[in-house]
Amino acid sequence: MRKVLITGSAGFIGYHLAELLLAEGWMVHGFDALTDYYDVTLKQSRQARLARTNAFTSTTARLEDMDALSRAAEESRPDVIVHLAAQAGVRYSLENPRSYVDTNLTGTFNVLEVARQLGVKHLVFASTSSVYGGNSKLPFQETDKADQPLTIYAATKKAGEALAHSYAHLWGVPMTGLRFFTVYGPWGRPDMALFKFTRAILEGKPIEIYNGGDMYRDFTYVDDLVRAIALLIDAVPVKGQPVAAFDSLSEVAPFRVVNIGNNDKVKLLDFIDALEQAIGIPAQRHFVEMQKGDVFATWADASLLKALTGFRPATDYRTGVGRFVDWYRGYYQS
Numbered sequence: 001m002r003k004v005l006i007t008g009s010a011g012f013i014g015y016h017l018a019e020l021l022l023a024e025g026w027m028v029h030g031f032d033a034l035t036d037y038y039d040v041t042l043k044q045s046r047q048a049r050l051a052r053t054n055a056f057t058s059t060t061a062r063l064e065d066m067d068a069l070s071r072a073a074e075e076s077r078p079d080v081i082v083h084l085a086a087q088a089g090v091r092y093s094l095e096n097p098r099s100y101v102d103t104n105l106t107g108t109f110n111v112l113e114v115a116r117q118l119g120v121k122h123l124v125f126a127s128t129s130s131v132y133g134g135n136s137k138l139p140f141q142e143t144d145k146a147d148q149p150l151t152i153y154a155a156t157k158k159a160g161e162a163l164a165h166s167y168a169h170l171w172g173v174p175m176t177g178l179r180f181f182t183v184y185g186p187w188g189r190p191d192m193a194l195f196k197f198t199r200a201i202l203e204g205k206p207i208e209i210y211n212g213g214d215m216y217r218d219f220t221y222v223d224d225l226v227r228a229i230a231l232l233i234d235a236v237p238v239k240g241q242p243v244a245a246f247d248s249l250s251e252v253a254p255f256r257v258v259n260i261g262n263n264d265k266v267k268l269l270d271f272i273d274a275l276e277q278a279i280g281i282p283a284q285r286h287f288v289e290m291q292k293g294d295v296f297a298t299w300a301d302a303s304l305l306k307a308l309t310g311f312r313p314a315t316d317y318r319t320g321v322g323r324f325v326d327w328y329r330g331y332y333q334s
Contacts, residue, residue: 063107261300
């Protein structure tokens, strides 16, 4: 059986990826701190579902604890590491920037060290579309410049990409960075818009809509996202072997970055319309100004993902929103 170490396994994306890989016959070791950035019981519920199979084991510790991470890696002996743990949230990085430095920089450095020491076949790690920052060219392509981050969160994720590239070059460990675009779906994070909007509408409270709703996002359904990650695990970068002229493959290292998005942009107001339809209740809309660090639009060019895997996310946002609402009602109102 193939073995994988997933950091952030009790998180939104980590949980879904672990569930998929377990279904495909992998041995999965999860590493998660179960921090209280949001509802810990939600994380515990995810982890409990994974623990129903003997193919899943886990360690509860922080990424900054190098000893704990090293022990987990030595005991599980993974073929592949998928590094998803991070201090998430763009807006929270304005309030508590140090937590992003601790987890997203020190934590990522520790993961890179473990990958080097074990000589894993592939390290796949989460980045974000936020690294494109002030780039106004749409859709975003991996070869576009990404050197104008607008938030501490984006800056730490871009720094993680740079660290990973240096490790790939110096020690030859193949690495793939994943730039996620507005992931949503069942078991999502309570600090994200879809979750907050759903809760507010069902409780009869107003929702805050930034920039009058005149914003666009490339909403990516979580099942599509983790399917892409699972396929990219086997798309190991090899120095000097690009798959297309637009490949982001480094010229000096077995390293690339890959967008994972729905290859489309959706207006925020249309997304809210779909949510109202799924819930069957109109939202009380409270319009507020664009928040510091926000961007007007995100939109992924997913051509490289398609070239590498033959797969491209395609779940319509109306379908995905409906599935989220069904999950939310079942989880919180049953």
